[in-house]
Amino acid sequence: MRAVLAPLGLAVAAGAATLLVALVDPGEPGHYPACPFHTLTGLYCPGCGGLxxxxxxxxxxxxxxxxxxxxxxxxxxxxxxLWGRWALFSWQGRRDAGKVINPAYVWAFLGLMIVFWIVRNVPFGEFLAP
Structure with missing residues (x-):
């Protein structure tokens, strides 16, 4: 049971954060800080518009x-x-529960994120801007 505390804790934290964003509209000024990257550069980061x-x-x-x-x-x-897989592996007591992501997937994610970041800031990718 102790092994599932980390996935459950993360789920509770993510649920609380999602509830906060659901109740407090990020479109209303003054509730959340501005994106520091956008404030400094005028460009959109991969997370801009995420809230x-x-x-x-x-x-x-x-x-x-x-x-x-x-x-x-x-x-x-x-x-x-991925969270579900981690929780399942933890529940089963598998020693590899913390290694649920193949490093190739992490690199693919980072590559896609960088491409998204660049494309949303060039003229032909304006439709991706928040």
């Missing part, structure tokens, strides 16, 4: 969520799947 995307999802508006940050929307099911 608004999560808020839109919690309000039942997936189209708006995709408009704010499609990368975050697409990655949410992937993260949930």
């Amino acid at each position: 608004r995307a999560v808020h839109a999802l919690t309000q039942g508006d997936p189209a708006a969520a995709l408009g704010f940050n499609p990368f975050v929307v697409i990655m949410i099911p992937v993260v949930v799947l």
